[in-house]
Amino acid sequence: xxxxxxxxxxxxDFSPAEVVKRNYIMNTIRGSFTxxxxxxxxxxxxxxxxxxxxxxxEEGDRLIFKILNSGDFxxxxxxxxxxxxxxxxxxxxxxxxxxxxxxxxxFARYVVQHQNEITFPFKRYQMQPVWRADRPQKGRFREFYQxxxxxxxxxxxxxxxxxxxxxxxxxxxxxxxGVTIKMNNRKILSGIAEVIGEEDKLIDFxxxxxxxxxxxxxxxxxxxxxxxxxxxxxxxVQPLFSASGSxxxxxxxxxxxxxxxxxxxxxxxELEFIVKNISExxxxxxxxxxxxxxxxxxxxYTGAIFEVGAPEGVSMGSIGGGGRYDDLTGIFGLKDxxxxxxxxxxxxxxxxLEELGLFPETVSANTKVLFINFGEKEALYAMKAISKLxxxxxxxxxxxxxxxxxxxxxxxxxxxxxxxxxxxxxxMEAETFTLKNMVNxxxxxxxFDEMLKSL
Numbered sequence: 114x115x116x117x118x119x120x121x122x123x124x125x126d127f128s129p130a131e132v133v134k135r136n137y138i139m140n141t142i143r144g145s146f147t148x149x150x151x152x153x154x155x156x157x158x159x160x161x162x163x164x165x166x167x168x169x170x171e172e173g174d175r176l177i178f179k180i181l182n183s184g185d186f187x188x189x190x191x192x193x194x195x196x197x198x199x200x201x202x203x204x205x206x207x208x209x210x211x212x213x214x215x216x217x218x219x220f221a222r223y224v225v226q227h228q229n230e231i232t233f234p235f236k237r238y239q240m241q242p243v244w245r246a247d248r249p250q251k252g253r254f255r256e257f258y259q260x261x262x263x264x265x266x267x268x269x270x271x272x273x274x275x276x277x278x279x280x281x282x283x284x285x286x287x288x289x290x291g292v293t294i295k296m297n298n299r300k301i302l303s304g305i306a307e308v309i310g311e312e313d314k315l316i317d318f319x320x321x322x323x324x325x326x327x328x329x330x331x332x333x334x335x336x337x338x339x340x341x342x343x344x345x346x347x348x349x350v351q352p353l354f355s356a357s358g359s360x361x362x363x364x365x366x367x368x369x370x371x372x373x374x375x376x377x378x379x380x381x382x383e384l385e386f387i388v389k390n391i392s393e394x395x396x397x398x399x400x401x402x403x404x405x406x407x408x409x410x411x412x413x414y415t416g417a418i419f420e421v422g423a424p425e426g427v428s429m430g431s432i433g434g435g436g437r438y439d440d441l442t443g444i445f446g447l448k449d450x451x452x453x454x455x456x457x458x459x460x461x462x463x464x465x466l467e468e469l470g471l472f473p474e475t476v477s478a479n480t481k482v483l484f485i486n487f488g489e490k491e492a493l494y495a496m497k498a499i500s501k502l503x504x505x506x507x508x509x510x511x512x513x514x515x516x517x518x519x520x521x522x523x524x525x526x527x528x529x530x531x532x533x534x535x536x537x538x539x540x541m542e543a544e545t546f547t548l549k550n551m552v553n554x555x556x557x558x559x560x561f562d563e564m565l566k567s568l
Contacts, residue, residue, distance in 0.1 A: 122249050123249035124256045125256075130477075134476055138459055139260065141286050142240070143238070145286065152238070153240075154238075154239055157219075159210045164445075165211050173214060178246050178255075179211050180208055180211055187207060214243060214244070216456070217261065217263065221444070224442055225445040234265065235264070235266055237265075238262045242259075252430050253430070259459070260456065261457075262455055265442070270387060274386075274387055277401060280399060283457065285397040291424030292432070295422060296388075296407070297404055300377060301381060301405070303380075304374035305374075311342050314342055319409075322408040326430075330354050368381055388401065414438055415439040416439065418435070418437070419435050424465070430461065434455070435456050438454075479528065479530060480528065481531060482531075482533065483525045501561065525551055531552060532567075533548075535556075548564050
């Protein structure tokens with residue numbers, strides 16, 4: 114007996130109903146992207162390894178899926194290297210390409226490669242799958258979609274203000290109330306590392322701090338100590354762990370902590386600009402909150418950073434995130450091109466909408482009407498009507514076989530098709546159709562125009 118096929122862990126098949134719901138979310142996001150002036154691009158699902166490696170920090174690099182070279186992938190590996198069994202040394206020899214980890218680094222590569230064709234500032238959106246060799250769990254998959262919007266070529270903080278509004282616009286349209294847009298600034302984190310005397314351990318500091326939600330305060334402190342950050346330094350950042358109150362109160366605490374850091378004070382100034390203008394412009398449903406422990410683990414962020422939390426009571430990680438990166442294109446040779454962007458987590462947003470029952474009932478990929486098949490000439494009569502219905506935007510289909518009526522009606526029921534049409538000799542002679550409502554059982558003899566109007 115053949116073994117039942119399966120799919121890799123962390124990947125999923127999607128049923129027609131699920132695909133329609135996903136499309137509903139993507140169409141909503143795409144509509145807002147377009148209304149805010151973003152233009153669509155697409156990039157390959159895999160990139161050259163040197164495009165991706167080293168751009169996400171040590172932890173990110175470990176999660177990149179490498180693709181074996183085609184053909185005899187071991188031909189570049191000599192016996193000495195083979196005997197060492199050192200995967201780090203061997204990987205560059207046997208794998209020159211990798212699946213993209215996110216959409217931001219490929220976008221930076223795109224900007225550099227096409228810089229002479231682009232009008233700056235360049236506002237782009239991209240909605241494509243990415244892959245991470247992560248441990249699968251609820252809301253965390255190895256293959257998932259990102260829906261990104263980025264602006265490159267402008268250092269203006271009005272871009273950050275607009276991106277906060279964009280988050281709010283999308284979640285308002287999805288009727289997802291109670292979403293929290295958390296915000297911090299990497300300059301603030303750099304300033305903190307500076308004032309506690311651990312500038313050389315900034316990355317270790319932010320990577321540990323970024324895990325606060327997962328491992329708690331003591332877990333973060335333990336990890337910091339394991340990276341060589343002193344107890345004295347950790348004590349100095351204690352106000353971060355106990356910060357509460359309004360944006361003004363948190364900014365006041367940060368000003369006190371960072372008074373000796375020019376970089377840190379610049380980060381506070383940038384946050385104040387965003388908070389002040391958002392309070393003037395007002396958000397529809399989302400809440401903007403300063404989170405002084407928000408770090409975002411990716412190394413390329415240099416300014417404002419964002420993370421979107423699901424409504425209270427929903428057990429889910431972040432459903433969006435992003436930030437400012439002043440030198441990402443610099444890694445590919447194009448200096449002084451600042452960028453800022455945000456991402457929507459399609460898969461997690463789907464799970465949240467499903468949990469809260471927020472998908473509209475009208476979201477359906479269903480056929481509107483099924484024509485019953487009584488035989489060859491009746492099927493032709495039905496097909497002529499079906500073609501005309503489709504021209505008017507009505508999803509219609511013919512049952513392919515002249516099977517028993519019970520079987521055909523059962524098919525309509527299982528597919529939840531709301532109407533069925535019966536057309537035999539009597540209807541053909543009178544040029545009419547018997548239209549049956551599959552929900553209440555009511556049926557009437559109608560002309561084509563009357564049927565079209567009903568549907």
